[in-house]
């Protein structure tokens with residue numbers, strides 16, 4: 001209970017109340033963050049008489065009145081808010097014989113002297129009558145120094161316990177912040193990180209989180225405190241991770257550039273800065289003696305493929321084989337075509353392996369993988385069959401990893417335990433973030449799209465209008481996708497539905513060349529349809545969502561999504577990402593049937609933003625935390641200032657900085673990390689036995 005008893009008005013009894021809130025010291029009290037805030041600034045949007053919400057104003061007392069009634073006593077005060085309105089505040093007291101000699105309104109009378117200035121917080125009595133200026137007072141404070149904690153500001157609201165009011169807590173916390181100990185409370189953040197992220201000091205942040213002077217100050221304070229929390233826990237897990245990780249991969253890489261340089265020169269474009277940064281991170285992992293386990297996340301179209309290819313070429317320069325595994329055959333084929341084009345010039349042999357690879361062909365490829373004559377192999381989960389053996393496999397890349405089932409991921413993990421592993425996704429999900437946080441996973445993020453990309457204009461429209469837009473674009477020489485949903489998860493039925501629609505669409509567009517693509521077609525059929533579309537031999541591709549991932553045809557500028565209400569947000573975003581890949585302005589047209597409120601909200605969101613990370617966030621909110629938190633271990637994700645979901649950017653910073661910190665100083669032995677280490681041990685060694693930094 002150290003320190004608490006120093007506070008004015010706190011004796012052993014009050015201290016017991018604090019204990020109920022887990023507050024045992026002045027420091028605990030300072031770290032007892034508000035659960036919410038009320039905007040009680042004088043000019044706040046809800047200041048004045050607002051029927052819908054809280055009323056906050058500073059008034060001057062005009063007159064007061066005692067109204068006797070049969071069973072109650074009524075005290076009225078009439079105040080002017082300085083804007084020609086006279087506001088009537090009312091208090092009721094039951095008549096009580098016991099209190100006969102006691103004036104129940106003594107305190108009010110003392111405070112509400114004529115001309116006294118008073119802050120009033122209350123609610124309008126009659127919400128429906130605009131002209132009726134009567135309010136029920138919830139709190140009032142005579143203007144002055146003390147009032148400044150409770151009114152005329154963004155006011156903290158705390159989780160309470162009986163006997164401790166908001167008013168009291170504000171007072172005590174304010175006092176605890178005045179203690180000299182508070183002002184000298186050490187910043188535990190390593191100075192280099194605090195500076196890098198531009199954070200305010202810890203003392204400033206603590207003051208501002210309780211008594212912010214502005215919303216932006218509050219946001220800065222919260223960010224800083226959230227970051228500190230995240231960084232502490234992330235570091236605890238990071239230390240554990242290094243201690244767990246002992247398996248060495250047993251080979252080293254050297255950056256020779258005999259393949260990388262010509263690769264870069266032949267690309268026909270420059271890497272974006274973001275790609276350069278990410279490639280650096282990956283190469284650093286590859287050169288480390290420990291196996292890489294890195295997630296590369298980047299929005300649809302951000303150019304993840306050539307990042308992966310760069311890593312695969314580094315492996316090739318060092319005589320290693322690598323694989324790229326995609327969730328669908330179509331995507332595998334597509335990657336194969338791109339790789340073939342790029343790698344032919346570099347004389348790097350590449351093959352493709354899927355479940356529809358014919359037996360003789362398959363046998364040949366397996367032999368080539370086993371004797372090392374194929375360096376890079378692209379494929380689907382056919383790549384992880386037991387009879388697929390490599391001479392010298394070093395790097396496995398998994399594209400669109402979120403599309404793989406849990407089982408496949410498990411199998412993959414088994415197969416790649418001592419390999420360098422790079423997984424890629426356009427829809428970062430909290431699970432992967434959690435992995436980055438807790439597990440043996442590092443994260444790189446592409447934050448930039450290649451230059452010249454335009455936002456994809458997205459709208460809802462009826463079928464007629466959608467077809468009209470398609471026709472317009474095709475007449476301009478562009479191409480279009482029309483996508484139908486999977487029906488009851490069955491490719492079979494969906495294929496049939498698409499075939500029917502395909503026949504109808506041929507009537508709608510008699511002068512254009514249409515092609516169809518669905519999961520039931522043979523590999524060669526699919527391949528030739530894709531090739532023809534890429535070569536602009538066809539104008540309109542009618543498809544199931546098999547084209548959702550990865551397809552890359554820059555001349556395609558319209559994506560029509562039929563029954564858009566049946567798609568999830570992530571799918572809509574992925575599908576839309578098939579257009580807008582070239583120089584032409586592109587658009588996405590959503591044709592929706594009957595929608596529930598959630599579906600409506602999804603469509604609204606997708607029309608509003610093209611930012612995949614934002615969409616991911618909204619997706620989580622729409623699906624609710626239940627689904628996401630379902631598998632977490634209880635307590636792990638409870639933060640006081642931070643929110644694992646809302647503060648994902650800050651979380652990302654913490655993960656990055658944790659990695660940097662531990663790389664520089666694995667046991668936190670440098671003097672500038674002493675305070676941080678002390679707090680870390682205090683938090684996580686005693687209770688969790690999580691870390692050992694001796």
Ligand code: ADP
Pocket residue numbers: 269270271272275298299300301302303304305306426450451550552581
């Ligand atoms: P995704 O991240 O969705 O997998 P891709 O790797 O398919 O994206 O890249 C999308 C397109 O952008 C491809 O056509 C690719 O060639 C092109 N691209 C990638 N990086 C760049 C760049 N730095 N400049 C220009 N175009 C690029």
Ligand code: MG
Pocket residue numbers: 304305399550
């Ligand atoms: Mg891709």
